[in-house]
Amino acid sequence: MNVLLTGANGFVGSHILDRLLLAGMTPRLLLRRTSDTSLIDHLLPQVEVHYGSLERPDSLRVPVRGADCIIHCAGKTKSTHTQELLRANQQGTMHLVEAGNEEAARLQHFIHISSLSVSGPGTVDQPVSEDSPPNPLSRYGKSKMLAESEVIKRCRTNWTILRPGPVYGPGDKDMYMTFKPLKRGFLPLLGGGRMRIALVYAPDVADAVMACLGRAEVFKKIYHVAAPEPVETGQLLRLAARLLEVQPREVKIPTAALYPVCLFLEAIARLTGRQLALNLDKLRELRAPGWVCATSKLARDIGFEADTPLERGLAETFEWYHRKEWL
Numbered sequence: 001m002n003v004l005l006t007g008a009n010g011f012v013g014s015h016i017l018d019r020l021l022l023a024g025m026t027p028r029l030l031l032r033r034t035s036d037t038s039l040i041d042h043l044l045p046q047v048e049v050h051y052g053s054l055e056r057p058d059s060l061r062v063p064v065r066g067a068d069c070i071i072h073c074a075g076k077t078k079s080t081h082t083q084e085l086l087r088a089n090q091q092g093t094m095h096l097v098e099a100g101n102e103e104a105a106r107l108q109h110f111i112h113i114s115s116l117s118v119s120g121p122g123t124v125d126q127p128v129s130e131d132s133p134p135n136p137l138s139r140y141g142k143s144k145m146l147a148e149s150e151v152i153k154r155c156r157t158n159w160t161i162l163r164p165g166p167v168y169g170p171g172d173k174d175m176y177m178t179f180k181p182l183k184r185g186f187l188p189l190l191g192g193g194r195m196r197i198a199l200v201y202a203p204d205v206a207d208a209v210m211a212c213l214g215r216a217e218v219f220k221k222i223y224h225v226a227a228p229e230p231v232e233t234g235q236l237l238r239l240a241a242r243l244l245e246v247q248p249r250e251v252k253i254p255t256a257a258l259y260p261v262c263l264f265l266e267a268i269a270r271l272t273g274r275q276l277a278l279n280l281d282k283l284r285e286l287r288a289p290g291w292v293c294a295t296s297k298l299a300r301d302i303g304f305e306a307d308t309p310l311e312r313g314l315a316e317t318f319e320w321y322h323r324k325e326w327l
């Protein structure tokens with residue numbers, strides 16, 4: 001099977017690439033000339049690289065030609081500019097879908113990596129379902145919702161939309177920022193640390209993609225991909241501290257106190273053009289009552305569960321951070 005993978009040099013995409021290679025495939029990648037390939041440099045000799053951008057439709061024709069399946073993982077996850085999010089996520093997806101439509105005679109499956117931020121928040125009592133109307137809180141979530149609409153509206157081949165919850169694992173830089181303070185001796189409990197989130201380990205997302213590849217049961221459907229047991233943020237950080245063998249001081253941070261911090265970071269990002277893990281858009285998501293979602297649909301349709309235990313996933317993640325001397 002010829003697979004085109006976008007976003008392969010990014011955090012989630014690098015795990016999907018790992019799995020494709022493990023399955024004995026020779027995927028082709030869409031990279032940009034400017035892409036940082038440090039996560040996948042060791043794998044590049046085993047793949048076919050095409051340079052292009054989702055924002056340049058003409059650069060997508062060659063990589064798409066001859067593909068049986070497209071796994072679309074590229075996306076902009078943070079920006080202080082709405083237009084930038086829309087250009088990469090909505091318009092970029094539209095361009096890729098249109099390029100795929102030109103090859104519809106051969107293309108069998110278009111797998112789109114979306115996000116739980118499209119479904120919106122949920123709680124233990126009321127987990128959000130992938131079949132409820134989308135309820136994104138952030139500009140990022142809205143841009144991913146519009147990207148999904150492009151797939152649903154335009155894609156002439158069979159498609160599947162996967163909405164992972166917040167992803168952690170080797171290679172991740174965003175959640176790393178919440179683990180880093182533990183090493184500095186404090187454990188930040190945002191909003192008391194009671195928010196529950198449906199995390200997912202990056203290799204589980206990659207396994208979900210592999211499980212869906214070419215399966216008729218998942219055609220034209222939307223699925224959450226997250227661990228069935230949501231975790232409280234405080235619980236997560238306490239477990240992380242135990243694994244890191246540190247005893248940090250717990251510091252309660254009211255969510256309201258984050259506003260000036262995010263405002264400041266947003267200004268820095270606008271001035272420098274460097275996008276940071278926290279900004280006013282991310283704050284909209286941090287203020288939600290929880291990010292708990294239903295996860296049984298994928299299990300029901302193809303028997304897949306994102307079942308890596310949190311403790312094991314975190315231990316593997318920290319081992320990677322240590323190896324890279326990040327922690």
Ligand SMILES: NC(=O)c1ccc[n+]([C@@H]2O[C@H](COP(=O)([O-])OP(=O)(O)OC[C@H]3O[C@@H](n4cnc5c(N)ncnc54)[C@H](OP(=O)(O)O)[C@@H]3O)[C@@H](O)[C@H]2O)c1
Binds near residue numbers: 073074167
């Ligand atoms: N991380 C999470 O917690 C999470 C949760 C749910 C869903 N997701 C989704 O998973 C996907 C990957 O996220 P990630 O966390 O791996 O982010 P990431 O590390 O920032 O990777 C993003 C990837 O998208 C590529 N990309 C962005 N704009 C592009 C464009 N215009 N043309 C071509 N490639 C472009 C980037 O390439 P460059 O290196 O060239 O910029 C990079 O390969 C995204 O679609 C995101 O919405 C992530």
